[in-house]
Amino acid sequence: MTISVNIRQVVGPEDAARRNTQGLRDGFVIEELFRPGEISLTYSHLDRMIVGGVSPVADALTIDRVAETGTDHFLDRREVALINIGGPGTVSVGGTDHALGFQEALYVGMGGGELAFRSTDPAKPALFYLLSAPAHRKCPTVLITRDMAKKVVLGSAEESNARTINQYVHPEVCESCQLLVGLTMFEPGSVWNTMPAHVHDRRMEVYLYFGMQETTRIFHFMGEPGETRHLVLKNHEAVLSPGWSIHSGAGTGRYAFIWAMAGDNMSFTDMDKVPMEALR
Template sequence: MTISVSVRQVVGPQDAARRDTQGLRDGFVIEALFRPGEINLTYSHLDRMVVGGIAPLSEALVIDRVPETGTEQFLERREAAIVNIGGSGTISVGGKDHTLGFQEAIYIGMGEGPLAFSSRNPAEPALFYFLSAPAHRVCPTVHITREMAKKVVLGSAEESNARTINQYVHPDVCESCQLLVGLTMFEPGSVWNTMPAHVHDRRMEVYLYFGMQEATRIFHFMGEPGETRHVVLKNHEAVLSPGWSIHSGAGTGRYAFIWAMAGDNMSFTDMDKVPMDALR
């Protein structure tokens, strides 16, 4: 079995401002995340975050040693969080099986050893969205349902951004070293996410957009507030966001997204809001 790993180096705001569309995509967008029967990982130098898609079919897929981390086992000095956005599937952690349904998650602590991923029905495979960051202590492994998630309601229908943030990996739900992970759902007719925009120089973030029709697109905005750019994303595409960049978007139809952060602290509200008149 082969694990595909793509390495993304850090880029600065001046570099990003000079890039054309393909250059922005090469640096920040993760395409073809879920490949049937494969493990597909992207190792980002932004806080050493690993972003992956795992889509098992009839055979289990295993993450054990990934040479890019320089350790004997992937989780030797790392923690991980996984959200299933496909059919029912099972993750084996330390010899214990955890079955994840649609939009259920699991946090996995440092040092848990190999991870095995399987789908209950290969005709309706699980789609495991995988996130990992360096860790400095062991935290308990926790299976997280949507009912367990901390819910934060934001926005309004009048501003086209009425949404509920389901905080999965969060200090009020489970312990972690630096990972914060959640899932944002929108009310019908609301299309804007993370607007008004913000930045948080102390943490990086990554968005995965999903739950979209084939023709639906997200116009995702990025860049420094005074030098914004955008990329157009389709279903199951992810985008990396450095601490200096805004991260906001609008969809042409219904969508949801999973956000994940890693960095200096665990405060979800640690952000620097950007006034609308500062955007260019």
């Protein structure tokens, strides 16, 4: 079994402002995350976050050693969060099985051991979205359902951004070393996410857009507040967000997204808000 790993170097704001559409996509967009029967990882030098898609079908897929981390085992100096956005499946952590249904999550601390992924029904395969950051201490493995998540209701129908933020890996829900992970759901008719915009130079972030129809598209906005750019994303595409960049978007139809952060602190509310008049 081959684990494919794509390396993404850090892109600065001046470089990003000069790139064309393909250049921006090469630096920030992660395509084809979920390939049947494969493990696809992207290693970003933004806080050394690894973003991945694991798509088991008939056979189990395993992650034990990833050469790009330079350690004997993947979780020797890392923690990982997994969210299943497909059919039911099982994740084995060091030989212990954990069943994950749709939109259920699993946090695995540093030193957790080998990870093995299986789909309960190959005709309805699981889609495990993987997020991993360096760790310096071990935290317990925790299975997190959507009912367990801390819920934050924001926005309004009038502003087209009424949404519920489900905080999965969060200090009030699940202990972690530096990962913060959650899932944002929208009320019918609301299309804008993370607007008004903000930045947080203490932490990077990554979004995965999902739950979209084949023809639905997200217009994702990035860049410094006074030098914004946009990317057009489809279902199951992820986008990396450096600390200097805004990360907002609007959809042409119903969608949801998973966000994850790594960096200096674990304060979800630590953000520098950008006034609307500052956006260009």
